[in-house]
Amino acid sequence: MTVNGTKMLLPVEAYISREWFDREQRELFGRSWQFAGMTTDIVERGQYICVQAGAYPLIVIRDDEGELKAYHNICRHRGTQLLEVTGKRKKVITCPYHDWVYSLDGKLIGVPQRRTQFPDLDMSEWSLFPASVAVWNEMVFVNPNAECMPFDKWLGDFPDHFGPHRPSQLMETDVRHYEIKANWKIFVENYIDVYHLSHLHSETLNMYDHAKLKSAVTGPGHVATYDPPTREYKRYLETSPNNYMPLAIQEAENWGAYVHMMFPNFGIAGTEYSWSTIEVMPVTPRETLVKIRTRTALEGINLAIANVYEKVGAWVSQAIGYRPDADPLQSGDFMVEDIYACEQQQKAMESPRFAFGPTSIDQEQLIIDFQNAVLSYMPDPED
Ligand code: FES
Ligand SMILES: [Fe+2]
Incomplete structure (x- = not known):
């Protein structure tokens, strides 16, 4: 009887070899939008x-x-x-x-x-x-x-919604760059890994009910997920004043996290408060640049209040000597947790002793689907 899911499809070389990386740059990115x-x-x-x-x-x-x-x-x-x-x-x-x-x-x-x-x-x-x-x-x-394949065809059934948000109704409020010491696919695989949500992010993303997460794979390998709010978080949203609640999100059926990935390397994520684009740019086999641009529907006085809160928070952290990078898993920032996990995984892959272990029945299936899509764009080097 099978107790595990499908095995990982990509070899370790896919994450560390220059030859694989160069082939990906020509073949996969040469034919993708x-x-x-x-x-x-x-x-x-x-x-x-x-x-x-x-x-x-x-x-x-x-x-x-x-x-x-x-x-x-x-x-x-x-x-x-x-x-x-x-x-x-x-x-x-x-x-x-x-x-x-x-x-x-x-x-x-x-x-x-x-x-x-x-x-x-x-x-x-x-x-x-x-x-x-x-x-x-x-x-x-x-x-x-x-x-090339027309963009509409490439898009396929990729959802034309990002939660309740329309980018044109939002204002760009934040742009961040992260230099990550890991292969770009490790970052993407982590981004679509359902299994880690309740574990690595047990303190940071626990407002969503990961057991009820829904996902779909469409087109050449695009992924769409919806993670509904927990009952407690829903209650909190219902009772919280609308100070920070963008107008677009006041209908309860829109609450939750909409996390999508357009194959092969572009994320779109919407929550109650924000809408972000996530660009995952391969630099070398072991380095990736991630650029996250965030828009919110906060306006005028609400935006000003939010900025003041952020500034005061940063000042307090500095005053008490709090350094999130001292212990990435106590940072309270899910992105710091993700980067930590990605970089540790890359390090392990450099070891000749490394081998992939068993895969979960379905919570890592999106990773397998992604790997399948990558492979379909990678002709044999001999061909
Ligand atoms: S004009 Fe000579 S390289 Fe462009
Ligand atoms: Fe994560």
Whole structure:
């Protein structure tokens, strides 16, 4: 009789090997849609965002007609990256190396000393390499391939709801970056691991009833979960004054945590108070950058009160010498707990003695589904 769930599908190499990492960067991220930012990041003509989609540096830019366009961030002369981070170009994109000039619609329109140095150059053949761009619920997504699976198809049945929130009705109140010493898949697997919620987070996420968590896997490997509030927490929400309760969330049927993951590496999480995007960016096989942007519906005086509380809290912690990193499992911050668990797991995987143990009947099933999806994007190295 089977007493355990399906075994983990990925080998240890998937988490530590450079060769595996490079293949993932080309094959998995080369064929996936990646989150680039919010439409509010690129409102004006000429505004752009740079995105590293696996091995592919890309640009999303708003052109002269106000349309979003995506290109590979590679000069057609000798490849120099044209733009960095985010910003605004006036009318054209100029390569910093030898000043080749491109229009916002990607055409090569200027080559210095063209007559003497490139007499036979047909400029129309040297436009920027196109990539694909799509907008969904104010989020901008890019794909390195100009002829890729359309975004709508990629999305499949991924839920068009994030709890009760609509990003446009919320205000960005917090942006955090975490440098994590673990493979990006360890972070994603932890993010969709139902089993750890009542254990690692027994003190920090105990307001949700994990036994009643519902989940669904859709499309190429997207995950949607809903974790309802416990009876006690529901009572607390019912009786708490609306000071901190965003208008959108005043209906009790919307309470709970909506935690979604768009395959392969983009999280969207909504709770009673906030809505966050979670970008999981692979840096090396053993390093991952996680960027979390949070919006809340707090406005005016409520937002001011919340900020004061946070500042006073930080001041008190400092005054009493409280350091959350002194004991990550006493931090009261579930993110600190998660990072701790991820980094410890990565360390263990470096040991030649390491081997995966048994898997739970169903609370780790989303991890297996994720691994299956990763494998389906990873052709054999010999092929
Ligand atoms: S590399 Fe861009 S102009 Fe030479
Ligand atoms: Fe967690």
